Amino acid sequence: MCPKDSVIDDAFAAALYGDGDEGLDTGASLLAAAPGADAELRRRGEEYLRRAWRGGWQPADVVRLVRRDLAEPHVRLAAELILAETRGYAHLPPRWAHQLADLDPGSEPARPRDRFSYATTHLQLYRLLLRLPPIEPVGPPPGETVPGPVEGEPRALTRIRALLAKAEATGYPEEAEALTAKAQELMARHSLDEALLAARTHAKDVPGACRVGVDAPYETAKAILLDSVAAANRCRAVWNEAFGFSTVVGFESDLEAVELLYTSLLVQGTAAMTKAEAGQRAAGRKRTKTFRQTFLLAYAHRIGARLARAGEHAVREAAEAAEAAEGSGGSAASLLPVLAARDVAVTDRTERMFPETTTTRVRGATDGEGWAHGTAAADRAHVAPRDRGPALP
Structure with missing residues (x-):
């Protein structure tokens, strides 16, 4: 296991499976001291999004919930991660293009003032994503879509x-x-x-x-x-x-x-x-x-x-x-x-x-x-x- 993976695993174990702030602070402190783990931290976020898609969620649903339960930095971070994760699919389900077009992560990546705040924002968002229950799907998840004919609006x-x-x-x-x-x-x-x-x-x-x-x-x-x-x-x-x-x-x-x-x-x-x-x-x-x-x-x-x-x-x-x-x-x-x-x-x-x-x-x-x-x-x-x-x- 790479050291960065170990840091991520320890931080996630402390922060994502409890309700209080103590574990969140512990996890954020571990991540703040390991800038080399940032890329893996973002990759884990995209992995949580893929789990959400398989559970029936869509981009607009996730962003709506983040906006309701968290704060604007979390909304920007969620938008960044969603846009990055969905670029990997050759075809997306119907309605996803409009939902992605409505996302606005801002002109610059979401970067709080210090690394502790940066890590805390990620962990708070990931805690929400991890706890999303499966819901009734209203279409196929990305990656299971067969492209159809491209037509204009009636x-x-x-x-x-x-x-x-x-x-x-x-x-x-x-x-x-x-x-x-x-x-x-x-x-x-x-x-x-x-x-x-x-x-x-x-x-x-x-x-x-x-x-x-x-x-x-x-x-x-x-x-x-x-x-x-x-x-x-x-x-x-x-x-x-x-x-x-x-x-x-x-x-x-x-x-x-x-x-x-x-x-x-x-x-x-x-x-x-x-x-x-x-x-x-x-x-x-x-x-x-x-x-x-x-x-x-x-x-x-x-x-x-x-x-x-x-x-x-x-x-x-x-x-x-x-x-x-x-x-x-x-x-x-x-x-x-x-x-x-x-x-x-x-x-x-x-x-x-x-x-x-x-x-x-x-x-x-x-x-x-x-x-x-x-x-x-x-x-x-x-x-x-x-x-x-x-x-x-």
Whole structure:
């Protein structure tokens, strides 16, 4: 065994398997006195990342958890290690390219002021990585990916993205309402087109899954909002409260729509909440936390019904259009069975991934003004109450 390996092993034995600071300090002291072990220290970090990938984790999941539980130097270090480790693969799983593009380790490597701090940052990060439990995979780990055809983004999604960006940017509620409504209409039509195309060509299209971050504060309201968006787009969402994300299960075109619309609605809702809260403070109210919580719950509550109605309207329109189309050959009659079959497939995949789920009771909707303002904001976003909270694994 090389001396550097011995130092690493002794430091890790002291620091990574206990909860207190004493072992962490001991391990950091050993590493601080052995600068020749730095390369092996980084290599061990990449090894922990490979273990995380095999356990179902993805880059965005790891960074989200590091940001929540540690500090900014740990986030930069995690980004450096992830980017270095993933360069070794010829092909990466779907969605990883976007996740890696969002990582920002900074222009310079993460180097704290002294070697003890440098070592401590590594050991604190590695302790977190070592304790990551296996989770439900939403795709293959790197190294097991077969490259597919490279295709551009469907035109419908490009239009949807542009509409939602305009809705987020406008200062006029009526314009935001119209833009968001148009985006949801396009999403529904795109989903129906994809479903019919897959049925007609007998494509072996199966549901997939992705993870969407659900960050504090007010994460229950955010999870309900995501649940509503997922349901309206023929997907299912299961919230993992402990790790700050929901797993969304559905067909690929629907998953992309859910990510886009949820992000946009959260931006619009947060902006509306901030504006309404400022008005409340100007009027002399100080219960801002209760106001925000109730606002977002009402917003999510109202959004669900509006999106569900939009989806039902799109299905009716598509069926009527198929019925009226010359030579449709019974396309309208085949639409509902196709959608029903896809719903069954999504439900089956969700139940196989999460054989045991529960529901969570929603608390905190106690501010009348917050509820009224949140409902009004949802109406302006043009996007019913849900009888339960989001599913929990």
